[in-house]
Amino acid sequence: xxxxxxxxxxxxxxxxxxxxxxxxxxxxxxxxxxxxxxxxxxxxxxxxxxxxxxxxxxxxxxxxxxxxxxxxxxxxxxxxxxxxxxxxxxxxxxxxxxxxxxxxxxxxxxxxxxxxxxxxxxxxxxxxxxxxxxxxxxxxxxxxxxxxxxxxxxxxxxxxxxxxxxxxxxxxxxxxxxxxxxxxxxxxxxxxxxxxxxxxxxxxxxxxxxxxxx
Amino acid sequence: xxxxxxxxxxxxxxxxxxxxxxxxxxxxxxxxxxxxxxxxxxxxxxxxxxxxxxxxxxxxxxxxxxxxxxxxxxxxxxxxxxxxxxxxxxxxxxxx
Numbered sequence: 001x002x003x004x005x006x007x008x009x010x011x012x013x014x015x016x017x018x019x020x021x022x023x024x025x026x027x028x029x030x031x032x033x034x035x036x037x038x039x040x041x042x043x044x045x046x047x048x049x050x051x052x053x054x055x056x057x058x059x060x061x062x063x064x065x066x067x068x069x070x071x072x073x074x075x076x077x078x079x080x081x082x083x084x085x086x087x088x089x090x091x092x093x094x095x096x097x098x099x100x101x102x103x104x105x106x107x108x109x110x111x112x113x114x115x116x117x118x119x120x121x122x123x124x125x126x127x128x129x130x131x132x133x134x135x136x137x138x139x140x141x142x143x144x145x146x147x148x149x150x151x152x153x154x155x156x157x158x159x160x161x162x163x164x165x166x167x168x169x170x171x172x173x174x175x176x177x178x179x180x181x182x183x184x185x186x187x188x189x190x191x192x193x194x195x196x197x198x199x200x201x202x203x204x205x206x207x208x209x210x211x212x213x214x
Numbered sequence: 215x216x217x218x219x220x221x222x223x224x225x226x227x228x229x230x231x232x233x234x235x236x237x238x239x240x241x242x243x244x245x246x247x248x249x250x251x252x253x254x255x256x257x258x259x260x261x262x263x264x265x266x267x268x269x270x271x272x273x274x275x276x277x278x279x280x281x282x283x284x285x286x287x288x289x290x291x292x293x294x295x296x297x298x299x300x301x302x303x304x305x306x307x308x309x310x
Contacts, residue, residue, distance in 0.1 A: 020277060027280055030285030038291040042298050049302060062239075071236055075262075081269045082220075089219050177297040186272070193271045200262045204255035208243040210252070 007181040015180065022183045026190045037198055040153065044146045045204060051139040052209075058136070059145030059209035061126060063117055067207040070113045071199060077106035078196045081165075081189045088185040093176035096185065100104050100169040103192065107162045113154055147206055154202060157195045218275040228269045235262050 012018040046053045084099035121144075125133040129147045168188050177185050239258040249255055268274040273284055 020280075023276065023280055024283060024304050027283040027287075031283060032291075034287035034291050036293070038294055041291070041296050045295060046298060046302055049299065068236065070241055072233065073231065075229065075232045075236065078232075078266060079225060082225045083222065086220065086222060190271055193266050197263050197266055200266070201259050203241070204239055204259055208239065208251075208255050210241040210244045210251070 019183050019186075022033050022187055023190070026187045035196060037150075037153070040146065040150050041083050041135070041201070041205075046149070047142055047146070048140075048205075048209075051142065054137050055138030055143045056210035056213070058140045058147065059207060060211070061121075061124065062207045063120060064207055064211065066113050066117050067203055069204045070110055072197050073110045074108050074196045077110070078193050079212050080106060081192045085182070085186050085189045088172075088177040088182035089179055091102065091176070091178035093172075096176055097169060098166055100172060104162055104165050104169065107158055107165070110158055111155060111162075123210065150202055151206070154195070154198055157198070161192050162196050164191060171194065218272075220272070220275065221270065224269060228265050231264055232265060234266075 007018075008015055008019060012021065056148040065145065080099050086097050086102060087095035089097055125131055126144050128141050128148065132141050132144075165188055168184055171184065220295075235258050239255055242258065243251065256304045268283065271284075273281055
C-alpha cells in the first residue's frame with residue numbers, strides 16, 4: 001500500500017528490516033549499560049567478599065519493606081509497559097496511551113518510595129563522609145557508598161525513563177502507533193525493562209544480606 | 215510487519231511468576247542457608263531477569279542476532295566479574 005512507505009527510511013528495504021535494525025541498536029546500547037552498571041556490581045562484589053560482616057550490617061539497616069515494595073512496583077511497571085507495546089502492536093489508540101501513563105505513574109511511585117528511604121537514611125546518619133554514624137565501621141560506610149551510588153545511578157535511569165516515556169506518551173496522544181509502525185514504543189520498552197532488571201539485582205544485594213540472623 | 219504478538223495472558227502469567235519469585239527470594243532470605251543464601255538470592259534474580267528478557271523484552275521471539283547481542287553484554291560482565299574475583303581470591307593475606 002502507498003501509505004505503508006511513509007515510515008520507511010531510505011536505507012531500509014522493508015519495515016521489518018528497519019524494526020530489526022532499531023532493536024539491534026537498542027540492544028547494543030543496553031549491552032553498554034550492562035557494563036556501565038557492571039563496574040559498580042564488580043566493585044560491590046569485591047568489597048562484599050572482603051568484608052562480609054560489615055556489608056551485612058549495612059544491609060540490615062535498609063528498609064526491607066520499602067525495598068520489597070519498590071521491587072514489586074517496578075515489576076508491575078514492566079507489565080504495564082509490555083501491555084502498552086502490545087496495545088501499540090494492535091493499533092489500540094487509547095489503550096497504548098493509558099498503559100504508558102500507568103507505567104509512568106508506577107515509575108513516579110518508585111521514586112517517591114526511594115525518596116522516603118533516602119530521607120530515613122539521612123536521619124540515621126548513613127550518608128558517607130564526616131557525618132557518618134560512629135556506631136558502624138568504615139567498612140560499613142563502604143557498603144553505603146555503594147548503596148548510594150548504585151541506587152542513585154539507577155534512580156537517574158528511572159528519571160530518564162520517565163522523560164522518554166513522557167515523550168512517547170505525548171507522541172501517542174496525537175498520533176497513536178499501529179501494527180505497521182510501533183518501533184519507538186517497543187524500543188522505549190526495552191530501555192524500561194532493562195532499568196527493571198538492574199533493580200532486580202540491586203534488591204537482593206542491598207536488602208537481603210544475612211536477613212535470617214536476628 | 216510479521217512481528218510476533220504475545221498474548222496478554224502470557225504477560226499476566228509472567229508478571230505473576232515474577233511476583234511469586236519476589237516473595238520466594240524474600241522467604242529464602244529469612245531462612246538460614248549459609249553459605250548459600252547469596253547463591254539462592256542470585257539464582258532467583260537470574261530467573262527473574264530471564265523471564266523479563268525473554269517475554270517482556272521479546273528476546274524469545276527475536277532474531278538470533280538480537281539474542282547474541284543481548285547475551286554478549288552479560289558475557290562481558292561475567293568475564294569482568296570472574297577475572298576480578300579470581301585475582302582477589304588468589305591473593306594470600308587478603309580475604310574475609
